[in-house]
Amino acid sequence: MSLFHTNTLLGASGSGGDPLYVDDVFSVDLWDGTGSTQTITNGIDLAGEGGMVWTKAREVANENHMIHDSERGKTGSYYDALQTNVSNADYTDAPYGPTSFNSDGFTLGGNNAQFNGNGDGSYCSWTFRKCPGFFDIVTWTGNGSNRTISHSIGSTPGFIIVKRTSNTEDWTCWHRSLGATKYVQLNGSNLSSAATLSTIWNDTEPTSTVFSVGTHARVNTNGETYVAYIFAHDDQSFGTDSDEAIIKCGTFVGASSPNNFVNIGFEPQFLITKQYDDSGQNWEIADIMRGAGTQSGIDEGKRLFANTADDEEGYNRFSPKPTGFDHHVSGATNDNFIYIAIRRPHKPPEAGTDVFKAFQWSGNSSSQALTVPFAPDLMHVQGLSIGTTPHFIDILRGRSKPLVTSATDAEYTAAQGVLEFREDGAVKIGSDSSFNLNGHSFAGFSLKRAPGFFDMVAWAGDGTSNRAISHNLTVTPELLITKRRTNADGWWSQYTGIFGTNTGIRLDQSSGLSTGVSAFNSTSAATSSVFYIGSDTAINGSSNNYIAYLFATLDGISKVGSYSGTGNNVDVDCGFTAGARFILIKRTDSTGDWYWWDSVRGIIAGNDPYARFNVNANQVTNTDYIDPLNSGFTVTSSAPAALNASGGNYIFLAIA
Numbered sequence: 001m002s003l004f005h006t007n008t009l010l011g012a013s014g015s016g017g018d019p020l021y022v023d024d025v026f027s028v029d030l031w032d033g034t035g036s037t038q039t040i041t042n043g044i045d046l047a048g049e050g051g052m053v054w055t056k057a058r059e060v061a062n063e064n065h066m067i068h069d070s071e072r073g074k075t076g077s078y079y080d081a082l083q084t085n086v087s088n089a090d091y092t093d094a095p096y097g098p099t100s101f102n103s104d105g106f107t108l109g110g111n112n113a114q115f116n117g118n119g120d121g122s123y124c125s126w127t128f129r130k131c132p133g134f135f136d137i138v139t140w141t142g143n144g145s146n147r148t149i150s151h152s153i154g155s156t157p158g159f160i161i162v163k164r165t166s167n168t169e170d171w172t173c174w175h176r177s178l179g180a181t182k183y184v185q186l187n188g189s190n191l192s193s194a195a196t197l198s199t200i201w202n203d204t205e206p207t208s209t210v211f212s213v214g215t216h217a218r219v220n221t222n223g224e225t226y227v228a229y230i231f232a233h234d235d236q237s238f239g240t241d242s243d244e245a246i247i248k249c250g251t252f253v254g255a256s257s258p259n260n261f262v263n264i265g266f267e268p269q270f271l272i273t274k275q276y277d278d279s280g281q282n283w284e285i286a287d288i289m290r291g292a293g294t295q296s297g298i299d300e301g302k303r304l305f306a307n308t309a310d311d312e313e314g315y316n317r318f319s320p321k322p323t324g325f326d327h328h329v330s331g332a333t334n335d336n337f338i339y340i341a342i343r344r345p346h347k348p349p350e351a352g353t354d355v356f357k358a359f360q361w362s363g364n365s366s367s368q369a370l371t372v373p374f375a376p377d378l379m380h381v382q383g384l385s386i387g388t389t390p391h392f393i394d395i396l397r398g399r400s401k402p403l404v405t406s407a408t409d410a411e412y413t414a415a416q417g418v419l420e421f422r423e424d425g426a427v428k429i430g431s432d433s434s435f436n437l438n439g440h441s442f443a444g445f446s447l448k449r450a451p452g453f454f455d456m457v458a459w460a461g462d463g464t465s466n467r468a469i470s471h472n473l474t475v476t477p478e479l480l481i482t483k484r485r486t487n488a489d490g491w492w493s494q495y496t497g498i499f500g501t502n503t504g505i506r507l508d509q510s511s512g513l514s515t516g517v518s519a520f521n522s523t524s525a526a527t528s529s530v531f532y533i534g535s536d537t538a539i540n541g542s543s544n545n546y547i548a549y550l551f552a553t554l555d556g557i558s559k560v561g562s563y564s565g566t567g568n569n570v571d572v573d574c575g576f577t578a579g580a581r582f583i584l585i586k587r588t589d590s591t592g593d594w595y596w597w598d599s600v601r602g603i604i605a606g607n608d609p610y611a612r613f614n615v616n617a618n619q620v621t622n623t624d625y626i627d628p629l630n631s632g633f634t635v636t637s638s639a640p641a642a643l644n645a646s647g648g649n650y651i652f653l654a655i656a
Contacts, residue, residue, distance in 0.1 A: 019239060024043070039105060051130050055123060068096075132153060133238065136151050159174070254333060273286075289375070372426070381402075417432040482519065623638070
């Protein structure tokens with residue numbers, strides 16, 4: 001049993017309870033309007049624990065942001081609704097949004113343009129579960145006197161939103177970085193320096209148990225009802241060892257560079273920002289599911305404004321990094337921003353099915369959805385019957401930016417390739433012929449980032465040597481695959497536990513191991529938090545952009561390793577119990593292609609179809625080069641020298 005599994009079962013610090021992860025309390029979800037009842041399944045227990053669902057139409061203009069929560073509850077069939085961009089009171093029993101909060105998500109009602117309109121395009125939601133250290137909801141009836149309101153965050157909050165629900169009133173926000181003498185209005189673009197009223201927060205900072213309200217109508221008019229949404233800050237009680245924060249609230253100063261890095265200590269999946277020292281600045285909401293991109297100018301990052309009813313706008317201002325985010329606003333020198341950031345999913349997998357899914361489909365030259373039981377981070381697509389180029393598409397670079405694994409080409413734009421990754425596992429495929437040509441077969445697989453298994457990192461080159469690049473694999477990577485994205489250059493792969501330093505092998509070629517590779521630093525080994533790169537333009541050229549895929553051995557789930565060929569059957573023990581569902585093999589001491597198999601197309605005792613990362617060709621179906629083995633896989637005696645020559649050396653990646 002892996003360390004991750006052991007800690008998960010025992011709980012943190014001997015507490016006896018299972019640790020909590022951001023995956024358990026927060027979710028970003030996307031769906032298409034159908035006009036009929038549909039259920040959004042995201043694994044968040046709203047029925048038992050309570051929480052809030054914030055929804056917005058992405059493609060329909062003039063549809064308001066809507067908030068529903070368990071504390072205000074339902075009036076009739078629908079949960080009571082508040083709109084963040086207007087000052088209206090509660091909408092009660094109106095056909096707006098959720099009809100039920102479930103143990104694993106929520107259910108939407110029928111045809112409504114704000115949530116589920118037939119033909120009205122795509123929608124999104126952000127689900128917050130009530131949980132100490134993360135989020136809470138409280139309600140009260142005003143009494144017109146200075147008072148304290150109890151909460152259950154368990155630590156000093158970072159951000160509080162208050163709304164009068166029984167009457168028209170603006171939304172009022174407290175942020176830890178601005179203090180108790182200031183407020184910012186959620187349904188406006190005002191600046192905090194002009195928003196100073198002692199009657200709002202009674203000039204009193206919140207504590208770990210209460211926050212204060214004054215006598216102002218925004219927060220405490222006698223007889224009126226109010227709700228507060230309370231967000232924690234840096235409460236380090238989550239993760240495998242219950243020592244990680246999943247939410248932070250802070251400030252940063254803008255810069256003239258479009259790559260202004262803000263260090264928050266983790267990689268975010270969700271970000272709200274607001275410039276607070278100038279008027280006319282919107283509340284911007286970005287998240288990784290709607291596409292964040294990895295650099296300024298890449299139109300993958302979609303933003304919504306909490307204070308307007310505008311539809312989604314394509315402009316990347318947020319790029320997640322392993323320990324923070326880049327903020328892309330040129331000419332923002334000395335501008336001041338507040339932010340609320342939530343960590344990306346990081347729950348350890350319990351089985352290979354949690355993080356890997358292979359699939360096969362028939363093209364229709366239109367569009368279709370592929371079902372994956374998790375939100376994918378990386379997808380591989382390869383035509384099986386038309387010899388199309390094999391592609392990698394990932395959520396960091398953006399779903400419309402494929403990289404061809406069989407060539408040195410820079411990433412390109414395929415607007416109708418992969419249209420979207422979704423939290424419920426749906427992968428939307430467009431009409432591009434390399435992904436969905438009518439009458440032809442395609443295969444692919446999806447991977448999810450998870451501690452100890454797989455991670456991805458994007459970075460901008462700077463031309464320096466011996467540079468450390470942070471990652472979130474949490475263990476030392478054993479397989480590292482890198483590619484320059486902005487210019488033509490080869491794919492480089494490094495098996496850190498098998499190859500020596502300064503040694504690598506090309507993913508886009510059949511050639512064997514290369515020594516003296518300046519892409520990888522020759523003096524420093526990778527660690528559980530960083531890997532090292534050299535100054536070669538293939539991996540760190542100034543003004544170039546790069547991507548790395550990192551893999552490791554995780555007990556019972558993945559195995560990175562090597563074997564020696566014999567010419568006879570070779571049993572490769574991966575420590576699995578039900579065999580490998582994915583196998584990648586490459587010869588290193590001589591030429592040989594990058595062969596890959598999956599259990600959907602067949603890993604059986606008979607013929608096993610294979611494709612190759614480095615070759616544009618149809619799959620081969622009439623060979624029996626591998627056989628199933630409960631502990632891993634068998635390379636058969638009929639396999640060619642590229643897979644099983646006597647005395648040959650081979651590397652592999654296998655996933656259970």
